[in-house]
Amino acid sequence: MTPELFASGFMQYVVFLLSTTCHEAAHALAAKMGGDMTAFEGGQVTLNPLPHIKREPFGMVLMPLLGIFAGGGLIGWASAPYDPLWSIRHPKRAGLMSLAGPAANFTLAILAGLALHIGLATGSLSRGNLDGSMAEGIAAVLSTFFTLNLLLGVFNLLPFPPLDGYGALSLFTSEEGARKLVEWRFKFRGIAILGLVLGWRIVDTIYQPLLQFGINLIYPNR
Secondary structure, eight states: HHHHHHHHHHHHHHHHHHHHHHHHHHHHHHHHHOOOHHHHTTTTTSSSSSHHHHHHHHHIIIIIHHHHHHSSSOOOOOOOOOOOOHHOOOHHHHHHHHHHHHHHHHHHHHHHHHHHHHHHTSSOOOOOOTSSSSHHHHHHHHHHHHHHOOOOOOHHSSSTTSHHHHHGGGGGHHHHHHHEEEHHHHHTTTGGHHHHHHHHHHHHHHHHHHHHHHHHHHHOOO
């Protein structure tokens, strides 16, 4: 592995770690605001990655690093604990908790894209890889924040269990309908892998057009 590839892989991992931490911290904070203190008491209402890593060391450290440096691409996961009984009693609040994670990723993507657009427009940043100036490096980091968080937001918002988009469906139904959605999530958790597989098969059909739209906004004169 060349120094350039190592630097690029390390940068991708750091961006993944920070982005995933924000995602799970948003879940935990929304749950706390909704009355479920499970994640708060577990230390997940924080932007410090360590409590999140402690909960999911394989998903947040081992698998992402193996994927990046083995050439298979970045793959990882994380989670924030919550009380299932709370989610059944308050399915609408649980829906807001589900929505908070992708919302955090979209917020990071927008902020990164905005910073990149302003930096390029003013000439303080330049397009390039990690083999040149500091300006090129900062642009590369912001670009990675934009693309990765856009992907995380889109993927997690797909309406298939166990993804967050399924939980967010409760916000668009009656209280009783929302409660049934929560109950079904627990009842059929054994086939959750099917939701993940289906999500990975269709995510590009949504992500790629959004990515191109974002690139056109960031680089209007490219």
